Amino acid sequence: IRETFEATFAATARHFEEVVNRLFPGGRGQLRLVQEDGQGSGGPRRILGAEAIDGQARESGGLADDEDGEDREQAGEDATPEDRVGVELEITPAGKSMKRLSLLSGGEKSLTALAFLFSVFLARPCPFYILDEVEAALDDINIDRFLDLLRSYSSRAQFIVVTHQRRTMEVADWLYGVSMGGDGVSRVVSRRLEADREPPAVAGAA
Amino acid sequence: IRETFEATFAATARHFEEVVNRLFPGGRGQLRLVQEDGQGSGGPRRILGAEAIDGQARESGGLADDEDGEDREQAGEDATPEDRVGVELEITPAGKSMKRLSLLSGGEKSLTALAFLFSVFLARPCPFYILDEVEAALDDINIDRFLDLLRSYSSRAQFIVVTHQRRTMEVADWLYGVSMGGDGVSRVVSRRLEADREPPAVAGAA
Amino acid sequence: MHLRSISLKGFKSFPDRTTLEFGPGVSVIVGPNGSGKSNITDAVLWAMGEQSPLAVRGQAMQDVIFAGGHGQHERSEAEVEIVIDNADGGLGVEFTEVSILRRLDRASDGEYRLNGARCRLVDVLEVLSDTGLGREGHSVVSQGRVEAVVTSKPRDRRLLIEEAA
Amino acid sequence: MHLRSISLKGFKSFPDRTTLEFGPGVSVIVGPNGSGKSNITDAVLWAMGEQSPLAVRGQAMQDVIFAGGHGQHERSEAEVEIVIDNADGGLGVEFTEVSILRRLDRASDGEYRLNGARCRLVDVLEVLSDTGLGREGHSVVSQGRVEAVVTSKPRDRRLLIEEAA
Ligand SMILES: Nc1ncnc2c1ncn2[C@@H]1O[C@H](COP(=O)(O)OP(=O)(O)OP(=O)(O)O)[C@@H](O)[C@H]1O
Ligand SMILES: Nc1ncnc2c1ncn2[C@@H]1O[C@H](COP(=O)(O)OP(=O)(O)OP(=O)(O)O)[C@@H](O)[C@H]1O
Numbered sequence: 109i110r111e112t113f114e115a116t117f118a119a120t121a122r123h124f125e126e127v128v129n130r131l132f133p134g135g136r137g138q139l140r141l142v143q144e145d146g147q148g149s150g151g152p153r154r155i156l157g158a159e160a161i162d163g164q165a166r167e168s169g170g171l172a173d174d175e176d177g178e179d180r181e182q183a184g185e186d187a188t189p190e191d192r193v194g195v196e197l198e199i200t201p202a203g204k205s206m207k208r209l210s211l212l213s214g215g216e217k218s219l220t221a222l223a224f225l226f227s228v229f230l231a232r233p234c235p236f237y238i239l240d241e242v243e244a245a246l247d248d249i250n251i252d253r254f255l256d257l258l259r260s261y262s263s264r265a266q267f268i269v270v271t272h273q274r275r276t277m278e279v280a281d282w283l284y285g286v287s288m289g290g291d292g293v294s295r296v297v298s299r300r301l302e303a304d305r306e307p308p309a310v311a312g313a314a
Numbered sequence: 315i316r317e318t319f320e321a322t323f324a325a326t327a328r329h330f331e332e333v334v335n336r337l338f339p340g341g342r343g344q345l346r347l348v349q350e351d352g353q354g355s356g357g358p359r360r361i362l363g364a365e366a367i368d369g370q371a372r373e374s375g376g377l378a379d380d381e382d383g384e385d386r387e388q389a390g391e392d393a394t395p396e397d398r399v400g401v402e403l404e405i406t407p408a409g410k411s412m413k414r415l416s417l418l419s420g421g422e423k424s425l426t427a428l429a430f431l432f433s434v435f436l437a438r439p440c441p442f443y444i445l446d447e448v449e450a451a452l453d454d455i456n457i458d459r460f461l462d463l464l465r466s467y468s469s470r471a472q473f474i475v476v477t478h479q480r481r482t483m484e485v486a487d488w489l490y491g492v493s494m495g496g497d498g499v500s501r502v503v504s505r506r507l508e509a510d511r512e513p514p515a516v517a518g519a520a
Numbered sequence: 521m522h523l524r525s526i527s528l529k530g531f532k533s534f535p536d537r538t539t540l541e542f543g544p545g546v547s548v549i550v551g552p553n554g555s556g557k558s559n560i561t562d563a564v565l566w567a568m569g570e571q572s573p574l575a576v577r578g579q580a581m582q583d584v585i586f587a588g589g590h591g592q593h594e595r596s597e598a599e600v601e602i603v604i605d606n607a608d609g610g611l612g613v614e615f616t617e618v619s620i621l622r623r624l625d626r627a628s629d630g631e632y633r634l635n636g637a638r639c640r641l642v643d644v645l646e647v648l649s650d651t652g653l654g655r656e657g658h659s660v661v662s663q664g665r666v667e668a669v670v671t672s673k674p675r676d677r678r679l680l681i682e683e684a685a
Numbered sequence: 686m687h688l689r690s691i692s693l694k695g696f697k698s699f700p701d702r703t704t705l706e707f708g709p710g711v712s713v714i715v716g717p718n719g720s721g722k723s724n725i726t727d728a729v730l731w732a733m734g735e736q737s738p739l740a741v742r743g744q745a746m747q748d749v750i751f752a753g754g755h756g757q758h759e760r761s762e763a764e765v766e767i768v769i770d771n772a773d774g775g776l777g778v779e780f781t782e783v784s785i786l787r788r789l790d791r792a793s794d795g796e797y798r799l800n801g802a803r804c805r806l807v808d809v810l811e812v813l814s815d816t817g818l819g820r821e822g823h824s825v826v827s828q829g830r831v832e833a834v835v836t837s838k839p840r841d842r843r844l845l846i847e848e849a850a
């Protein structure tokens with residue numbers, strides 16, 4: 109069943125606020141729908157906030173069925189192609205006042221991105237995720253927050269995580285060790301990390 | 315005294331081969347001068363190799379004084395603006411056969427970049443360097459190789475290294491701890507790590 | 521629905537057939553720099569129909585074919601097969617298991633197969649659509665790309681949500 | 686010749702004057718995510734005359750002025766001063782110590798000072814030229830930028846060497 113963009117956005121926005129609370133304790137976050145100017149120079153204009161979508165759905169009654177809903181909001185302004193609609197991220201870590209995304213630190217940007225990805229996951233889970241070194245910029249405390257979240261979601265989807273960090277290895281149910289010999293050939297050895305499961309199979313060169 | 319590009323390039327290329335031996339044991343690396351096509355589509359054309367520059371300097375006798383030397387090499391071909399000249403990096407980690415830079419792993423790319431930067435440093439040291447999380451993609455073994463090199467160069471230049479990794483902290487002569495309170499204000503505390511020096515001074519808010 | 525296995529042969533640093541089987545929960549792939557971990561990530565993207573060589577760190581798509589090593593001759597073609605468990609029917613096809621295979625040789629001849637039957641790229645994309653898998657989605661985050669969500673334009677994030685919708 | 690000190694006031698997350706003094710050898714700056722480490726890197730780049738707000742993660746240059754926090758009002762201007770020890774004369778000026786100061790307020794009025802005397806940007810760049818310091822050089826590697834050496838065009842690397850030459 110194909111859900112509409114609006115419903116998915118609303119669910120994602122709801123989850124974003126909760127996930128941000130867990131990754132940025134004391135901080136706040138929000139998603140907004142915005143209309144981008146053609147030149148990009150004027151900056152995006154806000155057309156809908158996350159709460160507004162839900163409110164509007166109740167008002168117009170049929171918003172969830174109408175993919176052009178956000179354009180009706182613009183009636184009377186320039187006709188705007190639907191593809192100018194964008195999702196703006198706003199995040200305020202604890203104690204800070206400014207929200208310019210670009211000024212965030214490397215770790216804060218990674219955490220914000222992970223919060224967004226987890227929010228989309230909570231709204232519409234994919235069957236599996238492959239995350240390659242996504243925690244590279246995180247300090248130990250933030251890696252732990254990320255890993256706690258990951259473990260709590262792992263009953264709902266399969267997560268395959270590539271890392272060179274020991275902390276991340278500790279949350280594995282299944283572990284795959286890759287090595288390369290002096291011949292430029294990769295080899296993989298695997299083992300399970302829970303006694304009550306079959307070890308994952310890795311077949312090397314036949 | 316302003317050294318010419320050619321002399322600096324030759325020295326950099328010489329050092330690059332040595333530094334690569336230390337960061338990629340068993341691997342090889344080389345710098346080449348190339349001429350880039352205007353469209354970029356044909357790929358860069360090789361005009362000089364590192365050995366060739368030294369050889370040419372001996373032949374023409376005055377190459378080191380002539381910044382247009384490499385264009386004389388092109389005599390008879392299309393007049394090529396000097397700004398098309400570029401420096402190509404070639405690196406072959408131990409046991410591997412292909413040299414496509416883009417296919418290197420994250421850690422290998424970082425190490426290659428660091429080898430290049432250290433090579434320019436050895437050719438023409440700057441008074442100080444600020445390196446912000448340059449080891450983020452490196453595993454522990456490669457971090458150690460990088461730190462060994464850094465320590466060996468630290469008598470010739472001052473290195474200020476920003477990191478969130480403990481291993482890197484261990485090579486510090488001076489350590490600065492930055493923290494942020496719930497008010498969005500950064501504070502710095504410092505200490506020396508050798509008994510025979512004065513501690514570095516950090517003055518907080520007056 | 522989950523990823524059951526991936527099998528690589530001639531793909532990047534995996535010249536001979538290597539198969540990894542995955543279970544539910546959290547699987548962690550570890551190893552030193554340059555050992556081949558991200559090559560596995562690339563293989564999954566590639567099998568799901570990735571069209572840009574840049575997305576798998578190549579400049580031409582043939583770059584993914586094993587190029588040889590010390591005492592190892594190059595291979596003439598690359599093949600990756602991923603098997604997705606479809607017991608819950610989420611993939612919109614009738615099979616309980618869906619295998620997607622992609623092959624490419626040095627002459628740039630290649631093919632896709634769904635459960636062993638030759639098909640076109642659009643057929644693979646069709647099967648993956650509505651799951652969020654595949655390149656427009658967000659289910660694969662390549663090395664160094666996580667911050668892209670924050671640095672990208674608002675309309676790119678919208679595409680991400682639309683793909684999941 | 687080495688960096689002796691950096692003093693930040695109203696710059697990013699340093700609303701009140703903070704001064705760090707550096708010695709020879711290896712100095713390591715540590716701290717949690719978001720604590721302010723890279724803001725110090727940005728301050729050095731900025732004091733040396735960086736013209737692009739993007740290079741210090743802003744969108745307008747006023748973004749570097751402290752914007753306030755919980756219980757902290759915003760500041761009206763940002764100021765950074767770096768003092769370079771020039772005992773070996775490498776900076777091509779007669780002073781044994783060279784101080785470079787840069788200030789900017791919210792009306793976009795700003796100034797540069799060399800050893801306390803007001804000057805223009807070109808004067809600062811002049812003093813720094815031939816040392817490899819400053820933005821075309823390679824002496825400052827910002828967070829996330831180290832791989833740029835490898836992913837950039839050959840002619841960009843040439844500029845790096847020329848700057849050092
Ligand atoms: N077509 C190919 N043939 C042979 N080897 C290849 C090919 N493509 C890539 N490689 C090799 O694979 C290696 C990169 O592997 P990969 O990116 O998977 O490493 P990684 O384990 O992710 O490392 P890191 O921790 O540094 O990210 C490179 O050294 C490269 O030489
Ligand atoms: N003008 C400003 N006013 C107030 N705070 C600011 C300003 N500019 C940046 N900041 C804050 O500084 C923080 C970023 O600091 P910085 O990038 O130095 O962190 P970091 O210590 O390098 O962290 P990481 O380890 O994650 O890289 C951000 O949280 C941002 O909110």
Ligand SMILES: [Mg+2]
Binds near residue numbers: 241419559663
């Ligand atoms: Mg990798």
Ligand SMILES: [Mg+2]
Binds near residue numbers: 213215447724
């Ligand atoms: Mg930082």
